[in-house]
Every structure is written in structure tokens, then in C-alpha cells.
Amino acid sequence: xxxxxxxxxxxxxxxxxxxxxxxxxxxxxxxxxxxxxxxxxxxxxxxxxxxxxxxxxxxxxxxxxxxxxxxxxxxxxxxxxxxxxxxxxxxxxxxxxxxxxxxxxxxxx
Amino acid sequence: xxxxxxxxxxxxxxxxxxxxxxxxxxxxxxxxxxxxxxxxxxxxxxxxxxxxxxxxxxxxxxxxxxxxxxxxxxxxxxxxxxxxxxxxxxxxxxxxxxxxxxxxxxxxxxxxxx
Numbered sequence: 163x164x165x166x167x168x169x170x171x172x173x174x175x176x177x178x179x180x181x182x183x184x185x186x187x188x189x190x191x192x193x194x195x196x197x198x199x200x201x202x203x204x205x206x207x208x209x210x211x212x213x214x215x216x217x218x219x220x221x222x223x224x225x226x227x228x229x230x231x232x233x234x235x236x237x238x239x240x241x242x243x244x245x246x247x248x249x250x251x252x253x254x255x256x257x258x259x260x261x262x263x264x265x266x267x268x269x270x271x
Numbered sequence: 272x273x274x275x276x277x278x279x280x281x282x283x284x285x286x287x288x289x290x291x292x293x294x295x296x297x298x299x300x301x302x303x304x305x306x307x308x309x310x311x312x313x314x315x316x317x318x319x320x321x322x323x324x325x326x327x328x329x330x331x332x333x334x335x336x337x338x339x340x341x342x343x344x345x346x347x348x349x350x351x352x353x354x355x356x357x358x359x360x361x362x363x364x365x366x367x368x369x370x371x372x373x374x375x376x377x378x379x380x381x382x383x384x385x
Contacts, residue, residue: 193373195373195374197376201312202362202381203378203379204277204364204376204377204378204379205315205364205376206376207373207374207375210373247314249314249315251374257303257368258320259305259366259368259374261314261315261317262314263314264314264315
């Protein structure tokens with residue numbers, strides 16, 4: 163079966179750095195996506211990786227290793243507004259999105 | 272990024288009535304649209320996948336006669352919750368995508384059945 167794993171919850175301190183990991187087992191691979199979702203709101207797109215390596219976008223970076231079925235989202239200089247759920251999703255060989263359950267990130271002052 | 276508009280953003284209806292939720296991709300043609308529901312503090316649960324011009328594919332456990340999905344054009348999909356009951360109260364979210372791009376989400380619809 164297809165499976166995406168990410169930690170359920172993480173806690174970090176304002177101003178620090180946090181890494182949210184995602185491992186996947188899917189039938190084929192056509193890209194990995196990270197989304198941010200604040201409580202009561204729809205998810206918003208953060209990043210897209212289809213080739214191995216690091217994609218940097220401001221305070222957020224996303225890394226992909228296709229051979230390991232592994233990705234991480236790195237958030238730097240954490241702000242209180244970064245408290246949210248972070249969803250990892252993979253497009254499989256049929257271009258269907260497979261979603262992880264999300265990681266709830268709690269930022270403490 | 273692309274814009275997906277979902278309407279209404281919230282609705283309250285009486286038990287036994289039907290509610291229609293619209294999802295429109297405003298500036299691109301969406302080959303595929305997804306419908307999700309989300310309970311408080313839980314992640315997205317995929318309900319169905321719809322491709323333009325064909326019948327929706329429902330996930331296991333989702334009643335296709337209760338949650339009617341129509342994807343009549345490349346820019347519009349609708350979800351109708353028929354004979355709604357209080358247990359159908361939830362946050363419903365649509366997303367639209369082309370094959371090789373990211374999925375763009377609508378704003379979500381908070382349905383309360385009283």
C-alpha cells in the first residue's frame with residue numbers, strides 16, 4: 163500500500179530552527195509537496211520537490227532524497243505565526259496526491 | 272499562485288435538507304479536483320477524486336449517494352450533501368490541480384447541520 167509518515171506533533175522555540183521529516187512509500191513518484199494549514203483554514207502551498215536536493219524559499223527550505231523516500235521541511239527563525247500543521251503529500255505514478263496525516267507544530271516563546 | 276474559489280465559506284442547514292458546495296478554478300483549467308473533509312484537529316480526509324467529464328472516484332467508506340460530486344467543466348466541480356444530518360457537520364475543502372502542478376485549495380466550507 164501507499165504510505166506517508168510524519169511526526170504527529172513537534173514543539174520548538176521562537177527564533178529557533180525546526181526540521182519536520184516525511185518518509186513515503188508510494189507507487190511511483192511525481193513530486194513531493196509541503197503545505198501549511200492553520201486551524202480552521204484551508205492548506206496553503208509551501209514547496210515542491212521533484213529532484214533530489216534542497217529547495218530554499220526564504221525562511222523555509224525543503225529537501226528530497228528519492229532513493230531514500232525521504233523529505234524534510236526546515237523552518238528557520240521561527241515565529242509564533244508558524245504554529246500550524248504541516249502536511250506532506252506525494253504525487254504517485256497516476257498523479258494522485260497521497261497525503262500524510264500532518265505534523266502539528268507548536269511554537270513557544 | 273493559482274486561485275481556487277470555494278463557495279459558500281460557511282453554511283447552516285436543517286437536518287434532512289441538501290447543501291451544494293461549489294469549487295471553481297479561476298485562472299487555470301483543472302483536470303482533477305479533490306474533495307476533502309476535515310474534523311477538528313484532524314488531517315484532511317480524501318472523500319473523492321473527480322476528473323472533468325467522468326464520474327467521481329469515491330474513497331472507501333464514503334457514500335456516493337449521499338455526497339454527490341459533479342465535475343461538469345474544467346473549472347467547476349460541485350459537492351452536494353444530500354439529506355444532511357448533524358454528523359455531516361464538518362469542514363469541507365476542495366482542491367484543483369493539473370497533472371504536474373501542485374494542488375491549489377479553496378477556502379473551505381464549514382457546514383453545520385442543526
